[in-house]
Amino acid sequence: MRRGVCRPDPKVEPRLALRAWLVGIGWRHASHYVTSAYVRRMVLHAQPLGLLHEPVGPSLDAQIETRETLEALPDLKPWRSEALPAVDQPPSLVQYAKARGMSAGTAASRLRIAREALALRLRRWRR
Numbered sequence: 001m002r003r004g005v006c007r008p009d010p011k012v013e014p015r016l017a018l019r020a021w022l023v024g025i026g027w028r029h030a031s032h033y034v035t036s037a038y039v040r041r042m043v044l045h046a047q048p049l050g051l052l053h054e055p056v057g058p059s060l061d062a063q064i065e066t067r068e069t070l071e072a073l074p075d076l077k078p079w080r081s082e083a084l085p086a087v088d089q090p091p092s093l094v095q096y097a098k099a100r101g102m103s104a105g106t107a108a109s110r111l112r113i114a115r116e117a118l119a120l121r122l123r124r125w126r127r
Contacts, residue, residue, distance in 0.1 A: 080114035
């Protein structure tokens with residue numbers, strides 16, 4: 001007010017003019033806070049104090065997705081359902097291919113086809 005930023009209308013009561021000026025300042029600060037990057041990336045949680053303790057075991061969503069995936073595996077062709085777990089085994093894809101008498105390109109192609117078939121199967125289940 002001393003710098004002359006607040007120039008209220010002389011017809012308005014000074015107390016109401018000051019209140020309106022302060023509301024404007026508060027509104028601008030609040031709108032700046034709401035649009036800040038910190039708030040846009042904030043994750044809201046129903047029980048924030050529950051985040052203090054680390055959960056034990058996998059989340060419920062991960063368990064449900066895993067169960068759906070395991071239930072969809074028997075519906076695939078045998079060579080497709082055999083190719084998918086090969087990714088998690090310690091030997092590389094080249095060693096997996098050599099053990100089955102195929103080229104590495106064929107093994108990679110079969111793995112890609114098996115992944116697409118599993119994704120399609122899961123998508124149909126979730127609809």
